[in-house]
Amino acid sequence: MIQWRKVSKNNLDAQFLFDVSELLTQSKYTWYVTEAYRTIERSNRLWDEYKHGVVLRDANNTPLRDADGNIRRGKKGARAAIGGLSAHNYGRAIDVVLDGSDDPGLQMNWNTKLPGWLWLKQAIWKHPRLHSGWSFGDWPHIEQYKWKDYVPWRKTYEDNLYAVQHPTLFIGIGLPA
Numbered sequence: 368m369i370q371w372r373k374v375s376k377n378n379l380d381a382q383f384l385f386d387v388s389e390l391l392t393q394s395k396y397t398w399y400v401t402e403a404y405r406t407i408e409r410s411n412r413l414w415d416e417y418k419h420g421v422v423l424r425d426a427n428n429t430p431l432r433d434a435d436g437n438i439r440r441g442k443k444g445a446r447a448a449i450g451g452l453s454a455h456n457y458g459r460a461i462d463v464v465l466d467g468s469d470d471p472g473l474q475m476n477w478n479t480k481l482p483g484w485l486w487l488k489q490a491i492w493k494h495p496r497l498h499s500g501w502s503f504g505d506w507p508h509i510e511q512y513k514w515k516d517y518v519p520w521r522k523t524y525e526d527n528l529y530a531v532q533h534p535t536l537f538i539g540i541g542l543p544a
């Protein structure tokens with residue numbers, strides 16, 4: 368079973384959405400989608416936090432700053448690709464988590480030794496149009512097989528890299544000041 372909760376299916380490639388929905392609907396395990404389409408801006412922010420540490424924020428989501436005005440950061444965020452290099456940017460990836468309990472509500476369980484996770488790895492491995500992030504250490508990530516063949520990722524990535532390297536030329540690129 369697959370549960371989307373508040374995650375939008377908007378901007379997902381139709382074939383990819385069909386394939387991943389069909390596969391997970393047939394699963395005897397319950398899978399919750401935690402992320403689907405991701406903007407370039409959000410990818411840049413996640414990448415920045417992966418490289419430099421998560422930005423610490425107050426209750427209003429405003430970044431905290433030290434006495435010198437520098438943004439305060441915590442431990443490094445989860446591994447993430449810079450904008451343009453992630454299948455999420457093209458609507459060709461989702462992230463899922465296993466519901467590890469029959470109790471009501473979602474009991475997120477990332478213990479990849481559980482049978483559910485092993486089922487997922489094998490089911491995607493067998494699927495002709497899906498690829499598992501397992502191969503690069505990201506078990507919850509499911510992407511379209513060879514998605515780079517279908518999208519202008521190189522130009523998108525290079526344009527974004529230029530923007531990231533010249534932040535004063537661009538507004539709203541998503542990197543903390």
Ligand SMILES: [Zn+2]
Pocket residue numbers: 455460461462500507508509
């Ligand atoms: Zn992912």
